[in-house]
Amino acid sequence: MLALDLFNSWIFVLLLMVGFYAVIARDNLVKKLMGLSIFQSAVFLLFITMGTVTGGTAPIVLGDDWGAVFSNPLPQVLILTAIVVGISTLALGLAIVVRIKESYGRISDIDAPERDRRL
Amino acid sequence: MNLEPHLPALQVVVPLLTAPLVVLLRDARLAWWAALAASAMNFAVAVAITGQVLDGAVVRYDMGGWAAPLGIELRVDALSTILLLVVSGASTLALLGGRASLLEQVGEARQPLFMAAWLLALAGLVGILVSGDAFNIFVFMEISSLATYILVAGGPDRRALPATFKYLVAGTVGATFYLIGVGMVFMMTGTLNIADMELRLATVGDTNIVYVAAGFITIGLALKAAIFPLHAWMPNAYTWAPHVVTAFIAACATKVALYVLLRMDFFVFQKNLVDHELQFAFVLMPLAAMGILFGSIAAVFEPNLKRILAFSSLAQIGYILLGASLVTVAGFNASVLHLFNHALAKGALFLAVVCLGLRYRHLDLADLQGAGRHMPWTLTAFALAGLSLIGVPGTAGFVSKWALIIAALERGALGVALVVLIVVSSLLAVVYVARIVERLWFGEPPGENPAVSEAPWPTLAVTWLAVGANFWFGLNASLPGELAQRAGEAFLRHLP
Amino acid sequence: MTSLLTVFLLVLALITALGVVRARNLFAAVMLMGIFSLLMAAVFLLLDAPDVALTEAAVGAGISTVLLLSAMALTAEEELAGGIHPTPALAVVLVTAAVIFYGMFEKPLVGDPEAPVNTHLAPQFFELTREQMEIPNVVTAVLASFRGYDTLGEVIVVLTAAIGVLFLIGPDAPQGSRAPSGGNLAGGGLKHHQPLRIVGKIAIPFILLFAFYVQYHGEYSPGGGFQAGALLAAGIILFGLLEGREAAAAVIPTRVLKAMAAGGALVFGGVGVVTLLMGGQFLEYRVLLDHPVSAQQLGIVVIEVGVGVTVSGVLLLIYHAFAARGRG
Known part of the structure; x- marks a missing residue:
């Protein structure tokens, strides 16, 4: 039982690792942004998991039964906000990538020494 | 009606809601006026709140009428106030003096969007400063970060784009680390309110996870604050x-991240974690020392004017962190004071750069040789602000460096070593400032000599205003001193 | 407690995530990202978070897939080999993971009703929602009222993204070289695929209808302004994919979209200003009407409309900006 109870934390950590690795080790800028998305999804999982209550239901009261067992609404609200933040960051990041492609002709290896006029 | 109780809300809401209006504007001039008006009002509100805080109050506000910790609380104390003044002041001055430069560098058609982004960056930063809620801080951190990316990407050189992308990735990773830390604390306490977190953490038996949370929060914010070695x-x-953007964000963005770091580490974790100060003694203090040395040395060898000042900022962030990592009231005082004074010095220096940028396309020292002959007022302003950066007596920079030295000396042998470090890096600052001034005054102009004239008067006047502030607060440090002292008192109440 | 189905879905999600990182073909990676989001949405549903699930499905699987595809049409489809050496990255990642394990070990996350996170504030949210708002969806209550200020911030974040995208690749932004590929899926449309068009055209009215249901039913069932806005945008984007961007732009012109994006945020903020003028705190809805329960409900409905309008406006603006880029 313990192993199963900890399962979500395991996946949280593993997803975090996968996403973070892609952010650091991938050279392609679109790939980096995908890595960021996975990285953030891991955090969503952390929050949603901590608010779940055994035997509970979604925090929507059905049939005026306010006494039932509900999962915690607060982490869900936080994650709704975080998802929105994530898509906003992705959109802005992609717009920058498009401009990088237009000005450099590539979307990886952007650290290569440039023939730009010195500073 | 009486708006006084609503000041903390107005501090954020005015720029936050002016921004969507500015988006709809089509006229560049109108957008600038709207942004300037909102920013100036922001500064006025900050001054009014400072008055309340100086009267001894911690200004509180319950958003939506829900009392904390159920709702989101705004909470303004001396530590927040001093940065509110810096952020809103820097924004207003940069806008006031920066119109010509922004038109030239960003272009006229995109001014409304750019000004909206500016206001959002401002709203995000002040939103962080007045918030008493850890998750709300995350939300406003994202507003300010996204808006700042837009501002940076507005640079005319194509190299602005990869720079922005890196900033975006670093900023997002930093914010996500912060969110993980907040999530762990939330998991153990069930609350997001900072004051409530501190209270409830005291009852948490198993503190392993709280240490981990503190680590994540500290690293995430260190990334956003560009603390060595996370400054890439x-x-x-x-x-x-x-x-103009550099003048604004160099004075504010990293400092607000540092503010959150201090707020969380000292006002939430300090009391509840045994040996928490070791994090400062063994990790942050060495990093601060290395950052001071590395930044100063890199600044000495850089060929580009803006990069010299950027590396100098790295060193100055080190000073601020160094004071805090002494974990004494005097150290904290010095740290807060330096947050304020360094913003004054760096803001003034970058405003002088704005002046130079209006007349020179490239800002390598080699390109700028001899600029002083054409732009004596700009160069004089630069040199005087440089004195404050070095920490010459009579300037604001001296006040906080002196406070830092006094605080370090409380720590015996270690303190003496730190004082040596501060003196060495100040000497390095003398070298890099002198190098700039020498080449810009006395260097031979490169190639054909363009007909360069003095910067236009609005920009120049604002630059001199900022330089004047460096001397005003150097000779009469009672306002920042008083605020820093109150911040120190609050700090004392949160020691274990 | 974790059900076996959750375990299964999470393992699949992890494998998909690995696939995203490994795929050299970016098109494949985008598709895997979409699947990953759908799997996460299913997990959230199983973890009693239908609101989050709906959002993750609409945003992660829908909108972000379209954005990634549009961006890819403007950049490149293949990831070049080589680049950064993986060892330091692996080291950083492993240390991070080890630290988390140190902290979280033997802390069952799932299910404990006595955990502080579930005892401190959650009961009060239910109690106050029952007393003062009388709406069944407590997520909406917390989102729109208790933490309405966060939600205002969230709307502003979305608006900021639109400002940024317009600033960077909008009509007034510096024009770069033309896009390399001719097959701009997002811009050109799938006009020559009859079956897709027919299926799509049948689906679109339902998507839009569902969007309005989600908007106005958000107090009773999962949903609210954000989800509705994302769905509305998704419906129109689908129309654009089928019929070409110009056709979608004809449905709602860009000028209107801009007004929507800014207007929704202003409606939300305006509610705050009105409550302030009526003697309450900022966003204190209960002062809006004499009857506090109705006042709370009124406030929630109005700000949710603001959220929906801004979100749909912003997402469509972003879509148009990407789709129109590089086509002059």
Whole structure:
């Protein structure tokens, strides 16, 4: 039982690792942004998991039964906000990538020494 | 009606809601006026709140009428106030003096969007400063970060784009680390309110996870604050941003991240974690020392004016962190004071860069040789602000460096070593400032000599105003001193 | 407690995530990202978070897939080999993971009703929602009222993204070289695929209808302004994919979209200003009407409309900006 109870934390950590690795080790800028998305999804999982209550239901009261067992609404609200933040960051990041492609002709290896006029 | 109780809300809401209006504007001039008006009002509100805080109050506000910890609380104390003044002041001055430069560097058609982004960056930063809720801080951190990326990407050189991308990745990773830490604390306490967190953490038996949370929060914010060695995004972002943007964010963005770091580490964790100060003694203090040395040395060898100042910022962030990592009231005082004074010095220096940027396309020292002959007022302003950066007596920079030295000396042998470090790096600052001034005054102009004239008077006047502030607060440090002292008192109440 | 189905879905999600990182073909990676989001949405549903699930499905699987595809049409489809050496990255990642394990070990996350996170504030949210708002969806209550200020911030974040995208690749932004590929899926449309068009055209009215249901039913069932806005945008984007961007732009012109994006945020903020003028705190809805329960409900409905309008406006603006880029 313990192993199963900890399962979500395991996946949280593993997803975090996968996403973070892609952010650091991938050279392609679109790939980096995908890595960021996975990285953030891991955090969503952390929050949603901590608010779940055994035997509970979604925090929507059905049939005026306010006494039932509900999962915690607060982490869900936080994650709704975080998802929105994530898509906003992705959109802005992609717009920058498009401009990088237009000005450099590539979307990886952007650290290569440039023939730009010195500073 | 009486708006006084609503000041903390107005502090954020005015720029936050002016921004969507500015988006709808089509006229560049109108957008600038709207942004300037909102920013100036922001500064006025900050001054009014400072008055309340100086009267001894912690200004509180319950958003939506829900009392904390159920709802989101705004909470303004001396530590927040001093930065509110810095942020809103820097924004207003940069806008006031930066119109010509922004038109030239960003272009007229995109001014409304750019001004909206500016207001959002401002709203995000002040939103962080007045918030008493850890998750709300995350939300406003994202507003300010996204808006700042836009501002940096507005730079005319194509190298602004990769710089922005790196800034975006670093900023997002930093914010996500912060969110993980907040999530762990939330898991153990069930609350997001900062004051409530501190209270409830005291009852948490198993503190392993709280240590981990503190680590994540500290690292995430260190990334956003460009603390050595997590500063890789910073020099390029500062260099390739439009000059006016650099003047604004160099004075504010990293400092607000540092503020959150201090707020969380000292006002939430300090009391509840045994040996928490070891984090400062063994990790942050060495990093601060290395950052001071590395930044100063890199600044000495850099060929580009803006990069010199960016590396100097790295060193100055080190000073601020150094004071805090002494974990004494005197150290904290010095740290807060230096947050304020360094913003004054760096803001003034970058405003002088704005002046130069209006007349020179490239800002390598080699390109700028002899600029002083054509722009004596600009160069004089630069040299005087440089004195404050070095910490010459009579300037604001001296006040906080002196406070830092006194605080370090409380720590015996270690303190003496730190004082040596501060003196050495100040000497390095003398070298890099002198190098700039020498080449810009006395260097031979490169190639054909363009007909360069003095910067236009609005920009120049604002630059001199900022330089004047460096001397005003150097000779009469009672306002920042008083606020720093109150911040120190609050700090004392949160020691274990 | 974790059900076996959750375990299964999470393992699949992890494998998909690995696939995203490994795929050299970016098109494949985008598709895997979409699947990953759908799997996460299913997990959230199983973890009693239908609101989050709906959002993750609409945003992660829908909108972000379209954005990634549009961006890819403007950049490149293949990831070049080589680049950064993986060892330091692996080291950083492993240390991070080890630290988390140190902290979280033997802390069952799932299910404990006595955990502080579930006892401190959650009961009060239910109690106050029952007393003062009388709406069944407590997520909406917390989102729109208790933490309405966060939600205002969230709307502003979305608006900021639109400002940024327009600033960077909008009509007034510096024009770069033309896009390399001719097959701009997002811009050109799938006009020559009859079956897709027919299926799509049948689906679109339902998507839009569902969007309005989600908007106005958000107090009773999962949903609200954000989800509705994302769905509305998704419906129109689908129309654009089928019929070409110009056709979608004809449905709602860009000028209107801009007004929507800014207007929704202003409606939300305006509610705050009105409550302030009526003697309450900022966003204190209960002062809006004499009857506090109705006042709370009124406030929630109005700000949710603001959220929906801004979100749909912003997402469509972003879509148009990407789709129109590089086509002059």
